[in-house]
Each structure stands twice: as structure tokens, then as C-alpha cells.
Amino acid sequence: MTFQSPYAFGFILIILGVAALVTFFAYRNSGFDKPFNIVLPALRWIGLTAVGLLLLNPVIRDTSVTEERPLLIWLQDESESVILNEDSAEFVESYQEWANTSINRLEEKYDVLQYGFDKEVTAASGVFDGTASNIELAVREALLRLDGRNAEGIVLATDGITNSGRPLTSVQTNLHPIHSITLGDTSEYFDIQVVRLTGNKVAYTGNTTPIRLDFEVLGGTARSVNVALKSGGMQVAQQRVSVNNQRGSTTFEVSSDSSGIRVYSVEIEALENESNFANNSRTIDIEFTDKKKRILLVSQSPHPDIAAIRLPLLEDEANEVEVISMEGWSEANAPKYDLVVFHGVVPNGELAEFVEITDVSILLMTTVQAPFMEWEVSLNRLSGAPMLDRFADVTPRINESFGSFEVDQSWVRKLRSYPPLNAEIHGESSFGFWTPVLFADFGNVSTQTPLVALSEKEGRRLAWLNGEGWWRIRTYSYAEFGTHQPYDKWILGLYDWLLTKPGADRLEVEVPRNARRNEAIRFVARPKDEALNPVKNASVKFTVTRNGEPVAEQNMAEAGTGRYVSQLESLSPGDYRYRISTDIGGEVLSEAGVFSVSDIKLEELDTRARSKELAAISGNSGGVNVHFSQRDNLIDQLMDRETKVVLHESESTESLLSKWWPYVLILLVFTAEWALRKREGRV
Structure with missing residues (x-):
């Protein structure tokens, strides 16, 4: 503890001198006998000096050191799958006793925080009744709590079954060790489970549409299985399906003579010694409709962006897509289509007139060779848009207020790391009559230029895709996610908006x-x-x-x-x-x-513990994975682990004027002087 003053040392010397001078004049002719002729002036000088120094507002600077022990977070899976194949009452009682004992032991060396999780993260309750498991969320929240701390890692007690949120493979493993205890059923029992059931969302009356089933056999072998297709409680078809390399697949063709939604369920017959039947079936619904949606793509010349907007449409047989060059364009045939897409087309008089008056929905895709200005000067319908002044490499930015259809904002944010689009931009603060879906960012500059925009006027719908390079976004999305689905979902949302009659989807x-x-x-x-x-x-x-x-x-x-x-x-x-x-x-x-x-x-869909996946997470993060039967080995390793204690040094300052004891000392000094003077009869 030290004392400091904001004033220079010379002020202290002045106070000492003034106090001495006042004391000298007060006691120069006092006539006190020894030792009072020394004690009384000394008390007066000490009191005056203390008052003077206190007026300089000195501060007390105190330095303290605290220890931060290593922090360990214990994450307990409290979903019901942990105890489905156990004598639940006995397991819960014995497990909780062991867990409490182990945590008490760890607390001799670590600060331990306990949390329970199922589909959410809460305080640990010891009750295994969660209806779903979200392991990635639990680990993510634990890592946030470890951030900036003297962290030693996470103990993850779980069966590894995740059926809510992100998959187990997305757990972040590069920050802190994740030590896992594999709970639940680790035996390889015989089980047949549906892997996926796929089909078209929309089909057409009078036509057949496929429903494909993929399944796998685990913990045993089977040569073939019976698979039944049901609808409305009635069996529609049945097949005997062969199993090769523990996998099987088959396709059912279904049809309907009337429009509407039909729900189909596919059920795999349970085999002898199979213990879990909940994952032997799955349902799918198909909407049968009488009319296909007809889309015409008109291009000035071949371009990879045409495939990027065409291929998503072909995933749904509800769409009938035709691609022609501008040379094959005929205004007479256009009204039979529900949507016409123009890519890189410079409008002539006939085409401009068609777009101006048609009730058919239009999608314009502008390029360097066919900029938006070519359309704007030809159509009154496009008057009022901001003037675009140059082409540049841009990245998409979501319009936060857009709500006509859903756009995955997390996917759009990832697009900043993808190759840029070459699009037109402007420097105005307005986007005119357009309703932007995506804006264009030029480097670190956020512009109000629409990159994708919609317009609806007098019952007619129009959309605009600004620039080139959409095929790269679709390709890079596939490279990152292993599927075109993120890109296809948003482009199909745009198509759905264009293909829906205004007023019908309010x-x-x-x-x-x-x-x-x-x-x-x-x-x-x-x-x-x-x-x-x-x-x-x-x-x-x-x-x-x-x-x-x-x-x-x-x-x-x-x-x-x-x-x-x-x-x-x-x-x-x-x-x-x-x-x-x-x-x-x-x-x-x-x-x-x-x-x-x-x-x-x-x-109950799959109760097998994910031992290999948990071992991989622990191994990749520098942690340890043990089966429940070797659980004490993990505790022993954690207790033997070399850890560090972090020392935190902190300083605090406080004004001496805010303390009570200086005033008491000053009062005592002057009181002592007064008492001695009174004793000598000088008061």
C-alpha cells in the first residue's frame, strides 16, 4: 500500500514550512517547562501538517493478487435415450452418486461448472427425460463460458445421439480439450433403419411419380426384407428388397387421379431379433396438381449462369422448362408461359412492348453486354430506377427488412468469402421502385444498389438479377455444404414469388x-x-x-x-x-x-451410442474419450494432468479524504494538545 498525491513535492515542503512557522509563532513565548515545551509544539506541528497534507487530496494505491484456478465445465446429457436400454432407476441412482463423487474430487483441483442439456442447455437436474438432444449447442455454449478464462476444457457425458440442431460432426474442436464419457447403449444390436425417404413435393394427376427408400442394416446381416407402401391406412404396394453390403434401396411409383395432398408411409417389416422398430418407417406427403408451371428461358448467347437458374427448376417435376436463344423468340408464343426469363438480352422494339404490357411474370438478368440501362430506356415500366453508373466486383448483402420469402441469412453472410459477382452499382441512397432482396457491397462499402430485386405493379410481377457469376455461387455452395440446397432454396423462393398470382399469397x-x-x-x-x-x-x-x-x-x-x-x-x-x-x-x-x-x-429412432464420433471429437480437440465402464480412468487422468494457476494482479486507488481514520487522528492530536495545555493551566 502506497500514498500518492497529484501535487508536486514542493507543495508538501511548503505545508511543512507553513506548519512549522505557525507553530513557532504560537509557542515562542509560551514559557512551558520541559518536556511540554517540546511535546506541545510537536503536537501542534503534526496536526497542522496533517490538515495541510489532507487538503492535497492524497490517494492510497493498493495492489492485490488473486489466484484463478483452472476451470472445467461438466456437460451432462439428460435426454431419455441415455437410459432407454438400462434399468433406468438403478442406473440413474448409481450414475448420479458416481458423478457427484467425481465432481467433488475434481473440485480439489479445478473450479467445476455443471450444466445439463437436451435440446437446450440448463442447470444440471439429474433427470433423464429430455425429448431431443442438441450436443453441438451444449458444447458451443460451454466454449463461450470458457472464453477468456483459465480454461482446462469440457467433460461431455453423453451417448452422442443428436437429433436436434447441427450434426455431431459440426462440434468445434480447435479451442479447448473435450473429454467425453460414452454413456448409453454401446452394443452392436441388430437393427434395420430408414436412412432417407425422398420424392417430389408436387406431382401431376394422371402421371406417376417416384418415392425412393434407402435403408441400412446394422449389427447383423439380412439377405432381403419386405417393404410396404401405405396411404390412408391401406397398403398400396409391397416389395421384397435385396440387401447388399448392409444397404438396400427401392422405388415405388405412385399416382393419383384427383388433386390434393396424399400422405404415404413406407414400412420395413421387422425381422427376428431386431430390438428397435421405431426407425423402420417414415412418411412423405405429395401434392398432386392438375397443371404444370411453364417457364421459358431466353438468352442472347450461352452462359453458365443459365444453368445456375435452370437446374434448380428441374428438381421439381411441377416445372416445365424450355430454353431458347433470342433468335427463336416469338411474342405470339409467350402468353402460354407462366414466367419468362431474359438473360443478357438487349431488348428490341417488339420485346420491349411485350414486357411493357404483358401479364406474364418477368425475370431480367442483366450483364455487361446487356446492362440494365438498355431496358430502362426502352420501358416506362422501369422508369424511376436509380441510374447505374459502372460495373464492379461486388458481394451480396441481405436486406434485413425483406420478408416476401425466406432467405437464409447465415448462407448470405458466407457469400462474402465466395468469388464476387460482376454487377452494376450506383452511388445513390435510394433503390427506387424496387424491393431489394439482396444489396451489392463494393469492397467494404455498403451500397443501396439492388443485386436481386422485386417489383409488383398493377397485378404484374417483375424481378431483376443484377450481374454475372451466379454459377460460381452455386458451385461454391456445393463445395462447402456438399449440396446445392442453400443456393437452390433461395432461387426457388424467387421463382415461387414470380409464379404466384398477386393477391393470392398475402x-x-x-x-x-x-x-x-x-x-x-x-x-x-x-x-x-x-x-x-x-x-x-x-x-x-x-x-x-x-x-x-x-x-x-x-x-x-x-x-x-x-x-x-x-x-x-x-x-x-x-x-x-x-x-x-x-x-x-x-x-x-x-x-x-x-x-x-x-x-x-x-x-427412440436410434438408441446406439456414437462411440466413434465421440472418440473423434475428443481426439481432435486433445481430449480423452472413455466408455462408461472406464469412467474413473478419465477422472484419474484429469487429477494427474498438469495445470496452471493464473495470478491476476489488480490495483485500486482511493482518496484519503474518503477515509474516516485521518480525521480521527487529527482530532486526537489536537485533543492531546488541548488536554496538556489545560493541565498546565494555559487554556
Whole structure:
């Protein structure tokens, strides 16, 4: 502890001198006998000096050192799959006793924080009743709590089964060691499970459409299995499917003579000695419709961007796509299409007139050779757009207020690391009549130039893709995600908007048609005004009934501009009806439909512990993986592990004026002087 003053040392000398001078004049002719002629002046000088020094506002500077022990986070999987194949009561009791003993032992060396998790992260409860598992979320939150601390890592006690959130392979392993204890069922029992069931979302009446099943055999062998296709509680078809290299697949062709949604379930016959039947079946729904959507792509010359906008359309047989060159264009044939796409086309008089007056939806894709200006000067329909002044390499930026269809914002943010688009930009602060989906960023400069934009006027819909290089975005998306789905999803959202008649989609809803018991079911609504702009602060009501009886009634919560969300959990198996409604300016918009909940628990679909995956996570992070039977080995290794204690030095300053004891000392000094003077009869 040290004393410091903001004033120079010379002020202290002045105070000492002034105190001595005042004392001298006070006691020069006092006539006190020894020792009072020394003690009394000394007390007076000490008191005056103390008062003077206190007026200089000295501060006390104190330095302290604290120890930070190594921090360890214990993550406990509390989902029900951990105990599905155990004598649950006995296991929970013995496991909790061991866990408490082990944590107490670790606390001799570490600071230990305990958390439990299923689909969310909470305080550890010791109750294994979670209906889903999100291991990646639990590890991510633990890493956030370790950030900036004297971290020694994470102890992850789990069976490795994750059926909520991101896959187990996405767990971050490059920050701190993750020590894992493999719980649950590690035996290789015989099991047949559905890997995937795929089919078209939309098919056409009178035509057949395929439903493909892929399955695998685990922990045993099978030469062939019976697979049944059912719909409406009736068996539609059955096949005997061969198994090769523990895998099998088959395809059913289905059809319908009437439009509407049909739900199909594929069931694999349970074999002898199979212990888990919950993953032997899966459902899929197909919407049968009477009319295909016809799309015409018109290009000035071949270009890879044409494939980037054409291939996503071919994934759905609801779309009939035709590609022609500008030479084959005929205005007479155009009205038979639902959408016409122009790529790199410089409009002539006939084409400009068609775009000006047509009711067919239009998508313009401009290029360096065919810039937007060529269209703007030819069409009154495009007047009022900002003047574009140059081409540049740009990256996309999401329009936060856009809500006409969903765009994955996390995917758009990743596009900054992809090759740029070569697009037109302008320096104005307005985007005119366009409703931007994506903006163009020029380096670190965020512009108001639309990169993808929509316009709707007098019942006619128009969209604009600004620039070239979309094929690179689709290719790089595939390289990063192993699928074109992120790119295809947003481009198909753009197509859906263009192919929907204005006014018919003023209340868009997203409702899963099939869900599993205990699964969180999410409902999304997007109401729009008459200009098809997202509506903020709307009152959106959501009701669910079963057999005419109310099950839930909620006001949907706004989550983003014009986007409203509700979520239901713990619905019992059965068929349900929903209704979503809202009042926009006195006009009631509503959507109703059905969905079903199957009697399958997420945690029962596959109960085998993921030993190899957990071992890989621990190995990649520098941690240790042990089976539950060797759990004490991990605790021993952690106790023997070399750790460090971090010393934190901190300084504190406090004004002496804020302390009470200087005033008491000064009072005591002057009191002592007064008492001695009184004793000598000089007061």
C-alpha cells in the first residue's frame, strides 16, 4: 500500500514550512517547562501538517493478487435415450452418486461448472427425460463460458445421439480439450433403419411419380426384407428388397387421379431379433396438381449462369422448362408461359412492348453486354430506377427488412468469402421502385444498389438479377455444404414469388405436414399488405384443434420484419387442424390446413451410442474419450494432468479524504494538545 498525491513535492515542503512557522509563532513565548515545551509544539506541528497534507487530496494505491484456478465445465446429457436400454432407476441412482463423487474430487483441483442439456442447455437436474438432444449447442455454449478464462476444457457425458440442431460432426474442436464419457447403449444390436425417404413435393394427376427408400442394416446381416407402401391406412404396394453390403434401396411409383395432398408411409417389416422398430418407417406427403408451371428461358448467347437458374427448376417435376436463344423468340408464343426469363438480352422494339404490357411474370438478368440501362430506356415500366453508373466486383448483402420469402441469412453472410459477382452499382441512397432482396457491397462499402430485386405493379410481377457469376455461387455452395440446397432454396423462393398470382399469397404460411411425438413443431406466417409488402406489428392468431376440440390458441410472435412464429411441443399422436388469421386494414386474411403427429419419439429412432464420433471429437480437440465402464480412468487422468494457476494482479486507488481514520487522528492530536495545555493551566 502506497500514498500518492497529484501535487508536486514542493507543495508538501511548503505545508511543512507553513506548519512549522505557525507553530513557532504560537509557542515562542509560551514559557512551558520541559518536556511540554517540546511535546506541545510537536503536537501542534503534526496536526497542522496533517490538515495541510489532507487538503492535497492524497490517494492510497493498493495492489492485490488473486489466484484463478483452472476451470472445467461438466456437460451432462439428460435426454431419455441415455437410459432407454438400462434399468433406468438403478442406473440413474448409481450414475448420479458416481458423478457427484467425481465432481467433488475434481473440485480439489479445478473450479467445476455443471450444466445439463437436451435440446437446450440448463442447470444440471439429474433427470433423464429430455425429448431431443442438441450436443453441438451444449458444447458451443460451454466454449463461450470458457472464453477468456483459465480454461482446462469440457467433460461431455453423453451417448452422442443428436437429433436436434447441427450434426455431431459440426462440434468445434480447435479451442479447448473435450473429454467425453460414452454413456448409453454401446452394443452392436441388430437393427434395420430408414436412412432417407425422398420424392417430389408436387406431382401431376394422371402421371406417376417416384418415392425412393434407402435403408441400412446394422449389427447383423439380412439377405432381403419386405417393404410396404401405405396411404390412408391401406397398403398400396409391397416389395421384397435385396440387401447388399448392409444397404438396400427401392422405388415405388405412385399416382393419383384427383388433386390434393396424399400422405404415404413406407414400412420395413421387422425381422427376428431386431430390438428397435421405431426407425423402420417414415412418411412423405405429395401434392398432386392438375397443371404444370411453364417457364421459358431466353438468352442472347450461352452462359453458365443459365444453368445456375435452370437446374434448380428441374428438381421439381411441377416445372416445365424450355430454353431458347433470342433468335427463336416469338411474342405470339409467350402468353402460354407462366414466367419468362431474359438473360443478357438487349431488348428490341417488339420485346420491349411485350414486357411493357404483358401479364406474364418477368425475370431480367442483366450483364455487361446487356446492362440494365438498355431496358430502362426502352420501358416506362422501369422508369424511376436509380441510374447505374459502372460495373464492379461486388458481394451480396441481405436486406434485413425483406420478408416476401425466406432467405437464409447465415448462407448470405458466407457469400462474402465466395468469388464476387460482376454487377452494376450506383452511388445513390435510394433503390427506387424496387424491393431489394439482396444489396451489392463494393469492397467494404455498403451500397443501396439492388443485386436481386422485386417489383409488383398493377397485378404484374417483375424481378431483376443484377450481374454475372451466379454459377460460381452455386458451385461454391456445393463445395462447402456438399449440396446445392442453400443456393437452390433461395432461387426457388424467387421463382415461387414470380409464379404466384398477386393477391393470392398475402398470407404465406409454413406448416410441417408430418411431425413426431415430442418434436417441437414450428409454424411461420408472413402477412402482406395490398402492395405485397411485409406487415409489421400485426396481430396474427394461431389456433389448433383435434376432433373439433381446441388444443392451442396463441398470438404468433414477430421474429423479423413481417415474419411471425409459433411453436408447439408435446402433442400426442393424431391428426390436427390449424388456422392462422390476421386483420390487415379491416381485411381478414386466413389460412387453414391439417398436419399429423406420429407415435414415434425422436429419442427412440436410434438408441446406439456414437462411440466413434465421440472418440473423434475428443481426439481432435486433445481430449480423452472413455466408455462408461472406464469412467474413473478419465477422472484419474484429469487429477494427474498438469495445470496452471493464473495470478491476476489488480490495483485500486482511493482518496484519503474518503477515509474516516485521518480525521480521527487529527482530532486526537489536537485533543492531546488541548488536554496538556489545560493541565498546565494555559487554556
